[in-house]
Amino acid sequence: LQFTSLRLSGFKSFVEPAELVIAPGLTGIVGPNGCGKSNLVEALRWVMGESSARQMRAGEMEDVIFGGCAGRPARTLAEVTLCLAGPRNRVPAVLRAGGPDRGEGSGAAAEEGEVELDVRRRIERTKGSNYRVNGREARARDVQLLFADAASGARSAAMVTQGQVTELILARPAERRLLLDEAA
Amino acid sequence: LQFTSLRLSGFKSFVEPAELVIAPGLTGIVGPNGCGKSNLVEALRWVMGESSARQMRAGEMEDVIFGGCAGRPARTLAEVTLCLAGPRNRVPAVLRAGGPDRGEGSGAAAEEGEVELDVRRRIERTKGSNYRVNGREARARDVQLLFADAASGARSAAMVTQGQVTELILARPAERRLLLDEAA
């Protein structure tokens, strides 16, 4: 499974729709302090199923919705979409239906095709968050499993958040082992 | 009281004698990772009376003595000297005797002169550390008081060690207040 792009709208300081293309190789993200770089990282972890508001630098999960600034009112809705592409058989069956499918036919051949997935998470004030995969409702749990199978996930070893390296250095030996277990 | 220079020999990676002149204004210290910049800072805090080995990144205080490297044997002795200059009346009486004195006479006039102080701390393996001020033995306590009176000191607000800013950010509110009390 490969990640191809991240789109966000109304998420934290990204009130306007933005798209980050995830191309092969090394992509650098730069900018001044406080401009939104870590917010991008949090958007990715959020759409992959992060369930703790505290891990999102938020008091409650609703706080990830654009809260307004000088000259702009707060929004009521935040949405992040992660586009994936990959072999059909890497996707749990429950999430597979309903999407564009570059494979043909059915049965064993259908298991071998390429599939594209849009994983979209949306949150509305007072209404909580929900997921859609290729337009079809999905449970948070299934989305988390999808990413866990891909060895990625909001808290996998693949996500090194700002300050996490320091946390590993300062941790006591037992905590450090737990940090690694969580990531592994 | 003003600090004028720091000399060290056998202290951690500074096995060869080195002198850092402390001039007015902003002095920058640069170099690659692991070359000894923070060791300089620790030498300054050590001669000012830091008594916790852990605060010196050491298992026991003896560990600040040069421990050897490829091609050089370990040393048995480490010495750091801090040179100060200032008004005579800023120096506790117990430390004043014995040094070069730019003031003249005695009595009230002697209280107004300028004095130079060499504060030297030395540690030897298995023999512990001791202080001399202008060549005369002094107690650790008196040296600590001297620096406390100058609003400096191994743990004052004037010493921001590597990682201490992060510690302040991550601290819980009650710990944070304690950190500031210690510094104030």
Place this chain on the structure above:
Amino acid sequence: GRERLAASFAAVDGHFRTLFSRLFGGGQAYLALSEADDPLEAGLEIMACPPGKKLQVLSLLSGGEQVLTALALRFAVFLTNPAPVCVLDEVDAPLDDANVDRFCSLLSEMASYGTRFLVITHHRMTMARMDRLFGVTMAERGVSQLVSVDLQRAEALRETA
């Protein structure tokens, strides 16, 4: 006891508000003692609003904004009882160039009142703002040497290990 603590808190808060606006080029912040009637057991909370943003508790700011705010607090404590020497070990690591520039201007101003600063840094802009530079090298592995450098040589020095 309690009055002295309240007075010292007010002094630190006063400096903190001024320093925050100087380091951020705007915005406001303040300190709050919380969670206990007895100030001797209270916690210190930091509320900050970088220019053009909303007032938030420290933990919700960006990484660089948190560091700059914490520096404003450290310097606020420092200013209530300034020392002859102030040592800063790589405090500017997560700051962008605009923030480093204001940070160095603040250091210059505090130095003009008599405090001598020792600033350990990897940041090129900080190096450029220093009055003089010393380099620490390990030409012989495991053995540190102190050398005087000029800015051009510093660029080379920090690039070799």
Place this chain on the structure above:
Amino acid sequence: GRERLAASFAAVDGHFRTLFSRLFGGGQAYLALSEADDPLEAGLEIMACPPGKKLQVLSLLSGGEQVLTALALRFAVFLTNPAPVCVLDEVDAPLDDANVDRFCSLLSEMASYGTRFLVITHHRMTMARMDRLFGVTMAERGVSQLVSVDLQRAEALRETA
């Protein structure tokens, strides 16, 4: 249970030893499980020896050496189960240019096996080693925008707030 943990520990340790020497350009390091007969309650200790120095526990290394060693450990865990995307948020802040250079070479090699990297950084050398750069700006205060940049423009971008 216990055998699986011991096996995964051995795999991580194996990668860690290799990655440490790559990132430091020499030296050695290893992991140690400690303090309990039951590995499920053991602690993880890190022993490291940068080139030309003595073997020490992690806490006695320099700031930059600690970060580089911890990165070797994170990547060692990563390599036991590589993911399609890896995100690194300002992990290079305390590293000097020589270490950043080796760090970027390691990223390039891991990318060649199919992992796509998102590297958030303020470090000029890291920017120079990326295949492409995106800038995040706040031209309107409090509102983030994503823009594509080339290296020259990145230099200007990180200097304005």
